Amino acid sequence: MKKASIDGLVCTSCGQSSVIEIEMTLPDGTEVVFCSCHVCEARWWNREGETFEVDGIIDLVGEG
Numbered sequence: 001m002k003k004a005s006i007d008g009l010v011c012t013s014c015g016q017s018s019v020i021e022i023e024m025t026l027p028d029g030t031e032v033v034f035c036s037c038h039v040c041e042a043r044w045w046n047r048e049g050e051t052f053e054v055d056g057i058i059d060l061v062g063e064g
């Protein structure tokens with residue numbers, strides 16, 4: 001099975017590759033990937049290759 005292009009994500013905090021990825025679509029239709037590190041529990045968003053801190057995307061999702 002072919003894997004998504006985001007395969008191989010490593011944690012931006014601890015550098016481990018034990019990152020859980022959850023694809024989500026924001027209320028405005030933006031597709032994002034919620035990433036959560038299994039090792040250090042860091043959490044962030046990835047949108048089209050750009051990473052956002054969880055706090056940074058609240059503005060996008062918080063209006064619903």
Ligand SMILES: [Zn+2]
Nearest residue numbers: 011014037040
């Ligand atoms: Zn980590």
